[in-house]
Amino acid sequence: xxxxxxxxxxxxxxxxxxxxxxxxxxxxxxxxxxxxxxxxxxxxxxxxxxxxxxxxxxxxxxxxxxxxxxxxxxxxxxxxxxxxxxxxxxxxxxxxxxxxxxxxxxxxxxxxxxxxxxxxxxxxxxxxxxxxxxxxxxxxxxxxxxxxxxxxxxxxxxxxxxxxxxxxxxxxxxxxxxxxxxxxxxxxxxxxxxxx
DNA sequence: AAACGGCTCAACCGCAGGAAC
DNA sequence: AGTTCCTGCGGTTGAGCCGTT
Numbered sequence: 600x601x602x603x604x605x606x607x608x609x610x611x612x613x614x615x616x617x618x619x620x621x622x623x624x625x626x627x628x629x630x631x632x633x634x635x636x637x638x639x640x641x642x643x644x645x646x647x648x649x650x651x652x653x654x655x656x657x658x659x660x661x662x663x664x665x666x667x668x669x670x671x672x673x674x675x676x677x678x679x680x681x682x683x684x685x686x687x688x689x690x691x692x693x694x695x696x697x698x699x700x701x702x703x704x705x706x707x708x709x710x711x712x713x714x715x716x717x718x719x720x721x722x723x724x725x726x727x728x729x730x731x732x733x734x735x736x737x738x739x740x741x742x743x744x745x746x747x748x749x750x751x752x753x754x755x756x757x758x759x760x761x762x763x764x765x766x767x768x769x770x771x772x773x774x775x776x777x778x779x780x781x782x783x784x785x786x787x788x789x790x791x792x793x794x795x
Numbered sequence: 796a797a798a799c800g801g802c803t804c805a806a807c808c809g810c811a812g813g814a815a816c
Numbered sequence: 817a818g819t820t821c822c823t824g825c826g827g828t829t830g831a832g833c834c835g836t837t
Contacts, residue, residue, distance in 0.1 A: 704804055
């Protein structure tokens with residue numbers, strides 16, 4: 600059995616206080632990101648390392664854009680989701696100043712509904728198939744091959760995909776721009792850079 | 796003004812992958 | 817080669833906010 604990520608009884612949970620934010624910010628600015636597991640102790644925080652990382656990444660990190668998504672951002676998210684499925688970190692990587700959590704929330708609260716209203720199935724981006732709208736776990740399957748395109752194409756190493764590999768190939772193959780989704784030409788330059 | 800219901804979003808949970816040993 | 821540890825990811829939850837009745 601793997602150890603729990605932190606001593607449950609000794610850590611705070613729930614909303615972060617201002618003091619905790621300050622401690623975390625100060626520590627990370629001084630020592631850099633990483634070593635999340637040992638960070639809480641070193642920074643004097645009664646938090647799980649995971650929780651610290653999340654707080655930093657989603658809220659405290661500098662250069663975070665907060666507030667409403669612009670139309671261009673919405674558009675990009677929809678297009679990227681059609682290609683990548685629920686790979687929020689990859690999608691967020693294309694949106695400067697946005698976090699995966701933010702993108703995921705925005706998708707689930709706004710964009711999914713918007714697509715449904717337009718008669719587009721948010722799961723596979725096909726027009727007209729709006730059944731199984733609920734975000735069931737099965738709708739995308741496991742973390743890997745969690746998109747209809749991937750599932751359909753997942754022979755060989757098609758799945759080793761993402762992180763460093765440019766996307767241009769998957770978007771420009773023989774079936775290129777019409778992609779699996781039946782969407783019209785997305786015409787995206789999806790060369791993925793390393794997330795900063 | 797109070798009660799209610801829906802919505803939003805920060806935070807948590809569990810899992811998987813890779814690194815380190 | 818096998819095991820353990822750490823990190824990152826996606827799914828889910830729940831407190832709080834806001835609009836409606």
